[in-house]
Amino acid sequence: MTPKHATTDHPIHEILSRRWSPYAFADREVAPEDLRALFEAARWAASSYNEQPWSFIVATRREPEAFGRVLSCLVEANQVWARRAPVLALGITRETFARNDRPNAAARHDLGLATGNLLAEATARELSVHPMIGILPDRARELFGIPERAAALTALAIGYAGDPAALPESLRERDTAPRTRRALAEFVFGERWGTASKVVR
Amino acid sequence: MTPKHATTDHPIHEILSRRWSPYAFADREVAPEDLRALFEAARWAASSYNEQPWSFIVATRREPEAFGRVLSCLVEANQVWARRAPVLALGITRETFARNDRPNAAARHDLGLATGNLLAEATARELSVHPMIGILPDRARELFGIPERAAALTALAIGYAGDPAALPESLRERDTAPRTRRALAEFVFGERWGTASKVVR
Numbered sequence: 001m002t003p004k005h006a007t008t009d010h011p012i013h014e015i016l017s018r019r020w021s022p023y024a025f026a027d028r029e030v031a032p033e034d035l036r037a038l039f040e041a042a043r044w045a046a047s048s049y050n051e052q053p054w055s056f057i058v059a060t061r062r063e064p065e066a067f068g069r070v071l072s073c074l075v076e077a078n079q080v081w082a083r084r085a086p087v088l089a090l091g092i093t094r095e096t097f098a099r100n101d102r103p104n105a106a107a108r109h110d111l112g113l114a115t116g117n118l119l120a121e122a123t124a125r126e127l128s129v130h131p132m133i134g135i136l137p138d139r140a141r142e143l144f145g146i147p148e149r150a151a152a153l154t155a156l157a158i159g160y161a162g163d164p165a166a167l168p169e170s171l172r173e174r175d176t177a178p179r180t181r182r183a184l185a186e187f188v189f190g191e192r193w194g195t196a197s198k199v200v201r
Numbered sequence: 202m203t204p205k206h207a208t209t210d211h212p213i214h215e216i217l218s219r220r221w222s223p224y225a226f227a228d229r230e231v232a233p234e235d236l237r238a239l240f241e242a243a244r245w246a247a248s249s250y251n252e253q254p255w256s257f258i259v260a261t262r263r264e265p266e267a268f269g270r271v272l273s274c275l276v277e278a279n280q281v282w283a284r285r286a287p288v289l290a291l292g293i294t295r296e297t298f299a300r301n302d303r304p305n306a307a308a309r310h311d312l313g314l315a316t317g318n319l320l321a322e323a324t325a326r327e328l329s330v331h332p333m334i335g336i337l338p339d340r341a342r343e344l345f346g347i348p349e350r351a352a353a354l355t356a357l358a359i360g361y362a363g364d365p366a367a368l369p370e371s372l373r374e375r376d377t378a379p380r381t382r383r384a385l386a387e388f389v390f391g392e393r394w395g396t397a398s399k400v401v402r
């Protein structure tokens with residue numbers, strides 16, 4: 001149990017309670033078979049009409065040119081720490097259905113489901129992932145040729161959690177502070193919005 | 202191994218490969234402690250700026266009035282089968298940050314992450330969940346008093362998978378057909394959009 005192990009009010013599976021998003025990454029590569037398993041996990045996520053609207057662009061530090069391009073799609077505040085991760089990825093959604101080009105209201109949600117699977121598989125393999133929304137989607141489109149109907153929404157820093165002491169002071173505390181969440185009664189409602197469900201009372 | 206166990210190209214954790222979304226639900230209640238654990242799992246999902254933009258409205262068949270109201274927020278094609286589930290829920294996102302009311306681009310994505318955790322915990326407990334995007338968000342707002350800055354995006358049917366023979370013929374096949382997904386090389390790219398990453402070649 002580290003301070004990053006969730007203090008849950010009700011028991012949940014350990015690959016969910018152990019998950020957290022570090023800023024500090026160890027200088028250690030991710031084995032290709034582990035990386036493949038992360039995307040295989042994403043592959044089997046639920047998706048509306050089995051549309052699978054997600055795509056990923058991946059680069060490891062062994063490919064410095066591609067890695068640098070993905071890194072340059074992050075906002076500067078994220079580049080500071082994410083450059084130390086051995087693997088970076090962009091999470092991309094297709095906003096319309098492939099079969100009829102109509103808007104897919106579930107597109108971003110389903111990228112979230114796929115990414116959730118990826119995070120769970122990573123945790124099972126003692127890997128850590130830090131998802132980011134602070135990216136430059138237009139730059140990603142330009143650098144990687146992302147087509148019009150798709151858009152980069154997230155980035156992922158993937159690797160092994162590292163020593164927070166290596167972080168700039170402004171970030172260090174985030175990797176050592178306990179994790180906090182709203183209470184169940186604040187977001188699981190029953191009869192009406194704002195009224196806690198009997199299930200969680 | 203049922204036909205619904207994913208045929209993965211690379212090994213992944215069994216709570217991810219076993220997950221699928223049934224149309225047929227057994228006539229069996231979900232224990233309150235199991236239901237609480239599902240939302241506890243959602244609670245600890247990653248979220249951008251720890252905003253936790255998700256909320257849920259939950260009703261069990263033991264509360265017929267509330268259950269009927271949630272059911273009436275689904276499109277008719279979903280009501281046909283979802284009425285047999287012992288538990289229904291609505292998934293709601295807050296589209297702006299609580300602290301400054303600016304748009305949260307991650308809102309739907311993060312509801313997806315929370316729902317992904319819920320699905321994983323359900324699978325660990327031998328429960329099944331069928332997420333839906335086919336809902337009537339305006340009706341949900343009216344019936345449950347969902348505030349302006351939030352919106353219902355999804356519904357979840359929760360319970361134990363049932364006998365597909367009990368389904369209308371049009372749905373039966375969906376519960377017995379093998380699961381299919383795009384190949385990794387079709388959505389994990391490297392140098393450029395459309396070019397498979399070395400990781401998955």
